[in-house]
Amino acid sequence: MLKKSMNNIVVRMLMRERSRTLITIAGTGTLLLLMLFLAGIYEGVKNGSTGFIRHSSAQIWACQKNSNNLLRSSSFLSNSTAEELGAVSGVKKVEAILRLLATAEIHNKNITAFIFGIPLESELSSPPIVRGRPVPNLGEIILDQSIVKKYNLDLGDTIRLNGDPFILAGISRETNATVAQFSFITLTNAEQILGFESISSFFLISVDTTIHEKKVLDDLKQNYPELSFYSKEEFIANNLDEMKTGVLPILWTIALLGFITGSAIISLLLYASAQEHREDYALFKALGMSQSRIAVIVLRQALLISFGGYVVALCGYVVCSPILLAFAPEISVDINREMCMVLLGISLLLGCIGSFLSVNKLSNVYPTEVFRA
């Protein structure tokens, strides 16, 4: 009953300045939505930059010494080395893939394509597929679904890479790292575009199931010190690290600014309210209400606003994400339940911080103020 009575006071105090409260909730919600989108984009980038590796059945990835990820490190390897690696005890299969950048012409528009050349009938290097073939034939290409959507393409359509026609044979998923969308053609076609033969960027290695993967990895490292070898997990982690150093600081900065702004908005509302209704709080104190209970009233107001903002953010996401993806399909946004729970925690923290100033202000309200006419 006491709780109900206090809730009653909290809600009524907020609703006394309905417009201001609703604007604050909307403002807080918008900032939380921004944070949700940033987190979603980061998750999307994470998944998009590692989906190809995760989907591959290769347990070991090899590249040039000091090279460690798909996106932002150079790696040039001789194809003959792949044959040598295939002969190492415990190695079941080795596939060479070639990474290159090329100009793709789609509907008379030129874009820079991030291309992987993979072997014909590849077993280790096919990307996760939405529709079509998982491994391209000569003259065929697999594109990420965001490119397909953005340019309104369909299986069988033709695009040009460095002037040569390629037929869209497959549509992949989890191959959109936002900063680059992966495309897949045959290794032969990739070599033709590059203008060199017998060169690869990475070797994908599968291990015989009867032999321990770690032992094979150690043997490869020991016998081929001029190369870098990574377990699948290490290679995924390397790519994530690359994303973290490249993308995360920007996202963190924006999210932090959003958090500070959100706290300031809530603080402003509650501070103004505390200032305007100082006499009500003085009355509460005169009636014997303790400072801690007054702090709880303010905190509840703040939490109610921030929770309202959280609900607005979730609803905003449901409404805005299809619109965003319609305009910019290359932006990959992945939201999951954990992220929503973290955002709830952030919004409640926002409320706690936002209430601090007002609670402090109200500690200086004295019950004698009720005697002022």
Add this chain to the structure above:
Amino acid sequence: MPNAFPNNIIVAHSLSKIFSDNLTVPVVAVRSLDLEISTGEFIIISGPNGGGKTTLLTLLGCMSRPSSGSVSIINTNVLSLSQKELSRFRMKNIGFIFQTFRLVDFLTVRQNVELAAHIAGTTGLEASNIVSSLMDEVEISHRANFYPQQLSGGEKQRTAIARALVNNPAIILADEPTGSLDSSSGKIIIRLLRELSKERNTTVIIVSHDERIYSYADRVLRMEDGAILVQKK
């Protein structure tokens, strides 16, 4: 003649309150005041503006601490209590009535009265029954679900009286309770306070300029320049 008020509920000795902020000349609001008030007494404190009446009320109401002197209320040395203990003491033992009513405008009459009960920890059916009974007593039940802005001045003050009584305090302090009322409403309110005081044996201390109500008092204290000059029975 037997003493009608055998027990002192409030005893103040050499009570002083000086306001000073280091920038302006200190103001002595209450000056070495000695005061004894008995249980069930109905007292009016009169005097000019700035005479220290309201400051005395805040001292007796445990809302502020004196600069010097001692105050004992219900045999408790209130100066020895912490801020939190003072709040609790005030909540349990003292009810307040203000000139401008000080009702919470977003709560109904019933909720305003319940608020004081809830703050004191009385909740549920018990609080509801007490509030209903009090609203009957002060004849405001028919406005239970009205908001303060829908009430007349007299009705607002009745609500304030019910709120002041809800925790069954031993003392009620009223600051100009008739100040915002017309003459007839003012008299009705004072009569009501007087009746409740006698029925409940509650000590009532009223600060007022309104000479028309002095006749209801057991004692009228005149305060000027922070000191009690005259006491009339």
